[in-house]
Amino acid sequence: MNKTDGQNPSQTPNATSTNQTQNRRLHETDTRRELEALIESKEFMVMGKRTTICLLSLHNGIEVVGKSRLIDYAHFNKDIGEYYAFEDALNELRKIAGMIEILESRRPKNTI
Structure with a gap:
Protein backbone atom coordinates (compact mmCIF):
# COMPACT_ATOMS: atom_id res chain seq x y z
CA MET A 1 0.00 0.00 0.00
CA LEU A 38 3.31 53.39 -7.00
CA ILE A 39 6.25 54.37 -9.24
CA GLU A 40 6.00 57.60 -11.20
CA SER A 41 9.50 57.42 -12.71
CA LYS A 42 12.82 55.62 -12.45
CA GLU A 43 16.31 56.89 -13.19
CA PHE A 44 19.60 55.02 -13.45
CA MET A 45 23.13 56.23 -12.93
CA VAL A 46 26.46 54.43 -13.07
CA MET A 47 28.75 55.51 -10.24
CA GLY A 48 32.41 54.69 -10.62
CA LYS A 49 33.07 51.61 -12.72
CA ARG A 50 31.14 48.96 -10.82
CA THR A 51 28.03 50.44 -9.21
CA THR A 52 24.63 51.15 -10.74
CA ILE A 53 22.10 53.26 -8.84
CA CYS A 54 18.32 53.23 -9.41
CA LEU A 55 16.19 56.11 -8.13
CA LEU A 56 12.45 55.45 -7.98
CA SER A 57 10.23 58.50 -7.64
CA LEU A 58 6.79 57.60 -6.33
CA HIS A 59 3.53 59.37 -7.07
CA ASN A 60 3.39 60.61 -3.45
CA GLY A 61 6.83 62.27 -3.67
CA ILE A 62 8.83 59.59 -1.82
CA GLU A 63 12.12 58.60 -3.45
CA VAL A 64 13.61 55.13 -3.07
CA VAL A 65 17.17 54.11 -3.98
CA GLY A 66 18.47 50.72 -5.06
CA LYS A 67 21.97 49.69 -6.08
CA SER A 68 23.88 46.92 -7.74
CA ARG A 69 27.60 46.31 -7.64
CA LEU A 70 29.90 43.86 -9.30
CA ILE A 71 33.33 42.63 -8.44
CA ASP A 72 34.98 42.49 -11.84
CA TYR A 73 34.56 45.47 -14.19
CA ALA A 74 35.40 43.21 -17.14
CA HIS A 75 31.93 41.69 -16.70
CA PHE A 76 30.04 45.01 -16.49
CA ASN A 77 26.76 45.08 -18.41
CA LYS A 78 24.63 48.22 -18.14
CA ASP A 79 21.30 46.41 -18.63
CA ILE A 80 22.07 43.77 -16.02
CA GLY A 81 23.27 46.44 -13.58
CA GLU A 82 20.05 48.38 -14.07
CA TYR A 83 17.96 45.22 -13.62
CA TYR A 84 19.54 44.38 -10.26
CA ALA A 85 19.53 48.00 -9.08
CA PHE A 86 15.79 48.18 -9.88
CA GLU A 87 15.17 44.89 -8.04
CA ASP A 88 17.05 46.26 -5.02
CA ALA A 89 14.98 49.46 -5.13
CA LEU A 90 11.77 47.38 -5.28
CA ASN A 91 12.92 45.46 -2.20
CA GLU A 92 13.50 48.76 -0.41
CA LEU A 93 10.06 49.95 -1.53
CA ARG A 94 8.55 46.71 -0.20
CA LYS A 95 10.06 47.46 3.23
CA ILE A 96 8.74 51.01 3.19
CA ALA A 97 5.28 49.89 2.06
CA GLY A 98 5.25 47.31 4.86
CA MET A 99 6.14 49.92 7.47
CA ILE A 100 3.45 52.28 6.18
CA GLU A 101 0.88 49.48 6.33
CA ILE A 102 1.84 48.67 9.94
CA LEU A 103 1.67 52.33 10.99
CA GLU A 104 -1.71 52.83 9.32
CA SER A 105 -3.12 49.72 11.02
CA ARG A 106 -2.08 51.17 14.40
CA ARG A 107 -3.56 54.60 13.70
CA PRO A 108 -6.68 55.25 15.81
CA LYS A 109 -9.82 55.24 13.73
CA ASN A 110 -12.16 58.23 13.86
CA THR A 111 -15.27 57.31 15.83
CA ILE A 112 -17.48 60.17 14.69
Missing part, protein backbone atom coordinates in the same frame (compact mmCIF):
# COMPACT_ATOMS: atom_id res chain seq x y z
CA ASN A 2 1.53 3.35 -0.94
CA LYS A 3 1.35 6.46 1.22
CA THR A 4 -1.22 8.23 -0.94
CA ASP A 5 -3.89 5.46 -0.77
CA GLY A 6 -7.04 6.88 0.76
CA GLN A 7 -5.82 10.47 0.44
CA ASN A 8 -6.89 13.13 -1.96
CA PRO A 9 -3.85 13.59 -4.27
CA SER A 10 -4.00 17.36 -3.72
CA GLN A 11 -3.40 16.70 0.00
CA THR A 12 -0.18 14.78 -0.45
CA PRO A 13 2.92 16.55 0.87
CA ASN A 14 4.34 17.24 -2.60
CA ALA A 15 1.03 18.61 -3.92
CA THR A 16 0.59 20.78 -0.83
CA SER A 17 4.11 22.14 -1.18
CA THR A 18 3.52 22.83 -4.88
CA ASN A 19 0.21 24.62 -4.14
CA GLN A 20 1.87 26.75 -1.46
CA THR A 21 4.67 27.66 -3.85
CA GLN A 22 2.19 28.60 -6.58
CA ASN A 23 0.12 30.68 -4.14
CA ARG A 24 3.27 32.45 -2.91
CA ARG A 25 4.30 33.25 -6.49
CA LEU A 26 0.84 34.63 -7.27
CA HIS A 27 0.96 36.79 -4.13
CA GLU A 28 4.47 38.01 -4.97
CA THR A 29 3.32 38.86 -8.51
CA ASP A 30 0.33 40.80 -7.16
CA THR A 31 2.53 42.59 -4.64
CA ARG A 32 5.04 43.46 -7.36
CA ARG A 33 2.28 44.93 -9.54
CA GLU A 34 1.02 46.99 -6.59
CA LEU A 35 4.52 48.28 -5.88
CA GLU A 36 5.21 49.10 -9.54
CA ALA A 37 1.90 51.02 -9.67
Whole structure:
Protein backbone atom coordinates (compact mmCIF):
# COMPACT_ATOMS: atom_id res chain seq x y z
CA MET A 1 0.00 0.00 0.00
CA ASN A 2 1.53 3.35 -0.94
CA LYS A 3 1.35 6.46 1.22
CA THR A 4 -1.22 8.23 -0.94
CA ASP A 5 -3.89 5.46 -0.77
CA GLY A 6 -7.04 6.88 0.76
CA GLN A 7 -5.82 10.47 0.44
CA ASN A 8 -6.89 13.13 -1.96
CA PRO A 9 -3.85 13.59 -4.27
CA SER A 10 -4.00 17.36 -3.72
CA GLN A 11 -3.40 16.70 0.00
CA THR A 12 -0.18 14.78 -0.45
CA PRO A 13 2.92 16.55 0.87
CA ASN A 14 4.34 17.24 -2.60
CA ALA A 15 1.03 18.61 -3.92
CA THR A 16 0.59 20.78 -0.83
CA SER A 17 4.11 22.14 -1.18
CA THR A 18 3.52 22.83 -4.88
CA ASN A 19 0.21 24.62 -4.14
CA GLN A 20 1.87 26.75 -1.46
CA THR A 21 4.67 27.66 -3.85
CA GLN A 22 2.19 28.60 -6.58
CA ASN A 23 0.12 30.68 -4.14
CA ARG A 24 3.27 32.45 -2.91
CA ARG A 25 4.30 33.25 -6.49
CA LEU A 26 0.84 34.63 -7.27
CA HIS A 27 0.96 36.79 -4.13
CA GLU A 28 4.47 38.01 -4.97
CA THR A 29 3.32 38.86 -8.51
CA ASP A 30 0.33 40.80 -7.16
CA THR A 31 2.53 42.59 -4.64
CA ARG A 32 5.04 43.46 -7.36
CA ARG A 33 2.28 44.93 -9.54
CA GLU A 34 1.02 46.99 -6.59
CA LEU A 35 4.52 48.28 -5.88
CA GLU A 36 5.21 49.10 -9.54
CA ALA A 37 1.90 51.02 -9.67
CA LEU A 38 3.31 53.39 -7.00
CA ILE A 39 6.25 54.37 -9.24
CA GLU A 40 6.00 57.60 -11.20
CA SER A 41 9.50 57.42 -12.71
CA LYS A 42 12.82 55.62 -12.45
CA GLU A 43 16.31 56.89 -13.19
CA PHE A 44 19.60 55.02 -13.45
CA MET A 45 23.13 56.23 -12.93
CA VAL A 46 26.46 54.43 -13.07
CA MET A 47 28.75 55.51 -10.24
CA GLY A 48 32.41 54.69 -10.62
CA LYS A 49 33.07 51.61 -12.72
CA ARG A 50 31.14 48.96 -10.82
CA THR A 51 28.03 50.44 -9.21
CA THR A 52 24.63 51.15 -10.74
CA ILE A 53 22.10 53.26 -8.84
CA CYS A 54 18.32 53.23 -9.41
CA LEU A 55 16.19 56.11 -8.13
CA LEU A 56 12.45 55.45 -7.98
CA SER A 57 10.23 58.50 -7.64
CA LEU A 58 6.79 57.60 -6.33
CA HIS A 59 3.53 59.37 -7.07
CA ASN A 60 3.39 60.61 -3.45
CA GLY A 61 6.83 62.27 -3.67
CA ILE A 62 8.83 59.59 -1.82
CA GLU A 63 12.12 58.60 -3.45
CA VAL A 64 13.61 55.13 -3.07
CA VAL A 65 17.17 54.11 -3.98
CA GLY A 66 18.47 50.72 -5.06
CA LYS A 67 21.97 49.69 -6.08
CA SER A 68 23.88 46.92 -7.74
CA ARG A 69 27.60 46.31 -7.64
CA LEU A 70 29.90 43.86 -9.30
CA ILE A 71 33.33 42.63 -8.44
CA ASP A 72 34.98 42.49 -11.84
CA TYR A 73 34.56 45.47 -14.19
CA ALA A 74 35.40 43.21 -17.14
CA HIS A 75 31.93 41.69 -16.70
CA PHE A 76 30.04 45.01 -16.49
CA ASN A 77 26.76 45.08 -18.41
CA LYS A 78 24.63 48.22 -18.14
CA ASP A 79 21.30 46.41 -18.63
CA ILE A 80 22.07 43.77 -16.02
CA GLY A 81 23.27 46.44 -13.58
CA GLU A 82 20.05 48.38 -14.07
CA TYR A 83 17.96 45.22 -13.62
CA TYR A 84 19.54 44.38 -10.26
CA ALA A 85 19.53 48.00 -9.08
CA PHE A 86 15.79 48.18 -9.88
CA GLU A 87 15.17 44.89 -8.04
CA ASP A 88 17.05 46.26 -5.02
CA ALA A 89 14.98 49.46 -5.13
CA LEU A 90 11.77 47.38 -5.28
CA ASN A 91 12.92 45.46 -2.20
CA GLU A 92 13.50 48.76 -0.41
CA LEU A 93 10.06 49.95 -1.53
CA ARG A 94 8.55 46.71 -0.20
CA LYS A 95 10.06 47.46 3.23
CA ILE A 96 8.74 51.01 3.19
CA ALA A 97 5.28 49.89 2.06
CA GLY A 98 5.25 47.31 4.86
CA MET A 99 6.14 49.92 7.47
CA ILE A 100 3.45 52.28 6.18
CA GLU A 101 0.88 49.48 6.33
CA ILE A 102 1.84 48.67 9.94
CA LEU A 103 1.67 52.33 10.99
CA GLU A 104 -1.71 52.83 9.32
CA SER A 105 -3.12 49.72 11.02
CA ARG A 106 -2.08 51.17 14.40
CA ARG A 107 -3.56 54.60 13.70
CA PRO A 108 -6.68 55.25 15.81
CA LYS A 109 -9.82 55.24 13.73
CA ASN A 110 -12.16 58.23 13.86
CA THR A 111 -15.27 57.31 15.83
CA ILE A 112 -17.48 60.17 14.69
